[in-house]
Amino acid sequence: MTELILVGIGTGNPDHLTREAIRALNGADVILIPRKEDATDLATLRRAMLAEVLERPVPLVEFDLPKRDPAIADYAARVAAWHDAIAQVWAGVLPNGGRAAMMIWGDPSLYDSTLRIAARLAVTVRVVPGITSVQALCAAHAIPLNDVAGPVLLTTGRRLRDFGWPAGADSVVVMLDGECSFRTLDPAAIDIWWSAYAGMPQQVSLSGALADVAPRIVVAREQARAVHGWIMDIYLMRRAP
Template identity: 65%
Template sequence: MIELSLIGIGTGNPDHLTRQAMRALNAADLILIPRKGASKADLAELRRAIVAEVVTNPATRIAEFDLPVRDESVADYRQRVDDWHDAIAAVWAQTIADHLGAAGRVALLVWGDPSLYDSTLRIAARLHPAPRLEVVPGITSIQALTAAHAIPLNEINGPVMVTTGRRLRDEGFPPGTDTCVVMLDGECSFRHLSPEGLHIWWAGFAGMPEQITDHGPLAEAGPRIIETRAQARADHGWIMDIYLLRRA
């Protein structure tokens, strides 16, 4: 049967790989590398660089595939995502069959950690027959963010809400908490909040050589972050960023 290892690689910095991740990569017969188009070619190149640096097993093969594009014309968001995940699972299955057949060890490098705001586990559940699954935890973007700013994630005895830009925009600052971490926000959704009493800590490319950070009262730091983010996206063609909001 197929054994599938989902390996957390942090933010793409080889220093973020655990020894467990290195062992899993070297145990793989096949490593899958997705391509996301020319504008995000750096993402595939980062995966290639990690493999080149840590994989010493000469029997390990690499197979690249083009990641399906999500159909934004589908009105229902959940259906749009489900259809996209089905398409990705189909490409995984075909790529594995073409390069490995029906048995062997497959590894897939996952940004951050496979369990936190990542759909790789949900996509893997769509494979038939179901593979034997191994999850190798990785450093999350939340850890990279708090480390970059040298701040604790939570206040003493305080809860933390992890949410998305979409929900922050539509629902506002989550009630019942003074600390909110926002992921998957391509629109700087903090713009829709009243800035009074809010402090923001932001990082783009957290934990990577290109890392950029800013922080301060939201009213002051927010406009700077919007400008910095737009410039970084233009320079690189893509950006991965994350931020923490806290009430004073």
């Protein structure tokens, strides 16, 4: 049976690769590299990381990812159909036996659907953990993730827009937010720490009172996306006591 090795690669910095990750990539029979039409630089980044760490030639198999079907109105159904389509593409490029590695941004456990897609296939799965964007964000700002003995809630931009500040949360980490959803909140007594490309050479970071920093983040995000053609960003917000 084919072994699918999901390798967490951090936020795009080759220095984020653990020794276990490097061993897994070098031990693979093939490395799969997905391509997204609107983010071709991500495939380039994967190839660049491999060029630094591969100690022997390993075949690279690139494939195009299908898009979500906008005709499916229900969000959960739309995502499920999209995952089914991706699984079909994987089935067409995975080898019949041996070890296939796939490089996953951050860690496969955190707001990544690779494990759910892999569960649709007749493969065995091994996970190599990686540095998450949450860790890279805190490192970029040299801050702890939580207040003393305080809870932290991780959520998405869509849920922040739909439901507002999560009840009972002192600190909120927001991922997958392409619309700067912090603008939907009452900014009073909220601090924010925002980073794009956290941990990478092109890292951009801003922090301060949400009321003051929010407009600057919106501008910085638009500028960074225009320059690089893609963007991955994340932010932590904390309410003052």
